[in-house]
Amino acid sequence: MRYVLKVLIRLASLAIGLVAYMELIVSNWGEKGDANIGAGLLAFLALALVGLFWAVYDGHQVGALPAVVCWGVVSALFSQGWLVLRAFSEADESMSAGELMRADAPLIPFTFMLVFIPAVLGAVIGHATRRGTVA
Secondary structure (H helix, E strand, O other): HHHHHHHHHHHHHHHHHHHHHHHHHHHHHHOOOOOOHHHHHHHHHHHHHHHHHHHHHHHHHOOOHHHHHHHHHHHHHHHHHHHHHHHHHHHHOOHHHHHHHHHHHOOOHHHHHHHHHHHHHHHHHHHHOOOOOOO
């Protein structure tokens, strides 16, 4: 139960942070309809850094394997949830939410790896900094 709570806390934090970022930064960045490539790159960087540093903490607290498993689940749920959230928030007369989900489904592995790879690195670093761990 404790690991389920950890996953939910991390997932909710990522989701709330990204939604806040989209509402506060992206919506005010440039003209309506612009690609906002800079805003997107900053969001990618933020996701990777959050995964990295939080996983360093997790790896230090519980060890590398439990931290990697936790972040694997977080990454999987986040990548799928973000696809659904974006599809429903951006659906309009031109494309339905289902059509947007089908069009953007190839982004799931990218979003997964964007969070998971830095988290694995962070978990290993965190585990290596534990007391009594032989390097």
